[in-house]
Amino acid sequence: MSKKISMAVIRRLPKYYRYLKELMDKDVNRISSKELSQIIGFTASQIRQDLNNFGGFGQQGYGYNVSELYDEIGKILGLNKEYNTILVGAGNLGQAIANYSGFQKSGFKIKAIFDANPRIIGLKIRDLEVLDVELMEEYVKENDIKIAAICIPKEKAQQVADILVRAGIKGIWNFAPIDLHLPDDVVVENVHLKESLFTLSYLLNENEEATK
Amino acid sequence: MSKKISMAVIRRLPKYYRYLKELMDKDVNRISSKELSQIIGFTASQIRQDLNNFGGFGQQGYGYNVSELYDEIGKILGLNKEYNTILVGAGNLGQAIANYSGFQKSGFKIKAIFDANPRIIGLKIRDLEVLDVELMEEYVKENDIKIAAICIPKEKAQQVADILVRAGIKGIWNFAPIDLHLPDDVVVENVHLKESLFTLSYLLNENEEATK
Structure with a gap:
């Protein structure tokens, strides 16, 4: 991570992580930025921008793979370590x-x-x-x-x-x-x-x- | 208060309040935005802008009266009530x-x-x-x-x-x-x-x- 990410983005990451966990618990496998937007309350464009800071993860026409995105955000947050x-x-x-x-x-x-x-x-x-x-x-x-x-x-x-x-x-x-x-x-x-x-x-x- | 104040400003108010209390406890009676800036870590211009949202309080060449500003921010925060x-x-x-x-x-x-x-x-x-x-x-x-x-x-x-x-x-x-x-x-x-x-x-x- 060479690019400096803004604190506003960083503070939203744990929230994505929390909502993605809830989706996993409900067996949701994939989600579009629009659907995620309706749940989490940020705009779809905000979500895409936020995640683009770290390489995107979404696929055009498919959306996000929920458990993959969860794992990736976990890694970004350093939650794959003790x-x-x-x-x-x-x-x-x-x-x-x-x-x-x-x-x-x-x-x-x-x-x-x-x-x-x-x-x-x-x-x-x-x-x-x-x-x-x-x-x-x-x-x-x-x-x-x-x-x-x-x-x-x-x-x-x-x-x-x-x-x-x-x-x-x-x-x-x-x-x-x-x-x-x-x-x-x-x-x-x-x-x-x-x-x-x-x-x-x-x-x-x-x-x-x-x-x- | 008819004007909508941004959350960023609102979240700084309790911090001003805390630092002003510390200054009062040290018997500091007045302070310039520059001095306040050195203590609190926001720029002097940021401080003046923040406080101008509520009418200013400072006097050119004098700075802020610490206990007055403390009371005013307390009122803005609604801390004059129970x-x-x-x-x-x-x-x-x-x-x-x-x-x-x-x-x-x-x-x-x-x-x-x-x-x-x-x-x-x-x-x-x-x-x-x-x-x-x-x-x-x-x-x-x-x-x-x-x-x-x-x-x-x-x-x-x-x-x-x-x-x-x-x-x-x-x-x-x-x-x-x-x-x-x-x-x-x-x-x-x-x-x-x-x-x-x-x-x-x-x-x-x-x-x-x-x-x-």
């Missing part, structure tokens, strides 16, 4: 993430969970005992860990990120409500729940104004 | 959301929690007893509930959303991994965690390719 993952912060949100089997099934294997709170260290979440965050750097170095999910208060998040980067982490899934400063070879994906909720309240008020 | 909110689905993620005090402090008051699982109904989360989802429709109608956070499996999500809409809900914060079909007067904000994680794995692989 990722050794750790979780930092085993509070309510961290526990929810650790307990969600969907991530594990998609190849994101949570290998260890860390926390700084003595009351949480030692607890078992699934099959994993929560470890002292002091052990994190060494653990990441020695266990080929690629991804860290950070579910800790914002005050500690940059400091923890710095340690993770030093230890060799390449991707951070950040739930802390700050923007992390990271070197170019480390990617971050933020889940800022409060900002999502504030967006909802904006939309709610906008809609009420519009329908007055 | 929202009666319910939570549907008290599994791990639902419990994490119910336990996070930040939402309550921002005006999103969780009034009731519902679940369909007999083993979860009756549990106490914070001060709230988890109620049978069968009671949800009546509760929403009688208690002026505006927002529902949905943290349930995708198989039940549309059905629950239909009931909520019928009962008068105006905003849905949807954590279920599906796209809900809703009437125009109901807004939705999705948090699709798996799609976020897949975006991370895409970016991780793209970055590894680029630095090979």
Whole structure:
């Protein structure tokens, strides 16, 4: 992949992947961009453009082979691999993430969970005992860990990120409500729940104004 | 607000709000778009454009009054009001959301929690007893509930959303991994965690390719 793909396209890929899975589950073998458009809500031209970024996949007059396209998008998303993952912060949100089997099934294997709170260290979440965050750097170095999910208060998040980067982490899934400063070879994906909720309240008020 | 603001602008507003709060906490009283640009990472021109959508707020040669701008953006986001909110689905993620005090402090008051699982109904989360989802429709109608956070499996999500809409809900914060079909007067904000994680794995692989 030498061409830089826009974030808007990248963010649509997981959605294609989800809808294609649903089609497979319904034993749909092939689908036109027009039919896909009706299901997924993007225009057919948008869909063709998006997929052309990666080489197209469709055949004139035939459409897309659903399971092939699913596999291809999976590969583009890197879901044909496994990722050794750790979780930092085993509070309510961290526990929810650790307990969600969907991530594990998609190849994101949570290998260890860390926390700084003595009351949480030692607890078992699934099959994993929560470890002292002091052990994190060494653990990441020695266990080929690629991804860290950070579910800790914002005050500690940059400091923890710095340690993770030093230890060799390449991707951070950040739930802390700050923007992390990271070197170019480390990617971050933020889940800022409060900002999502504030967006909802904006939309709610906008809609009420519009329908007055 | 008669003018339709683009989603890209709307999604930046909570970020402005967060950074302005940090500046206030550091006793910064005023800031130029240039200084704000250095902190927040958007260009100064982007910042001026964004804020001009709502009337500007800045003064030539003075910049922005931090606390005034914070209050104004809060109002634009609808954070000067309170929202009666319910939570549907008290599994791990639902419990994490119910336990996070930040939402309550921002005006999103969780009034009731519902679940369909007999083993979860009756549990106490914070001060709230988890109620049978069968009671949800009546509760929403009688208690002026505006927002529902949905943290349930995708198989039940549309059905629950239909009931909520019928009962008068105006905003849905949807954590279920599906796209809900809703009437125009109901807004939705999705948090699709798996799609976020897949975006991370895409970016991780793209970055590894680029630095090979």
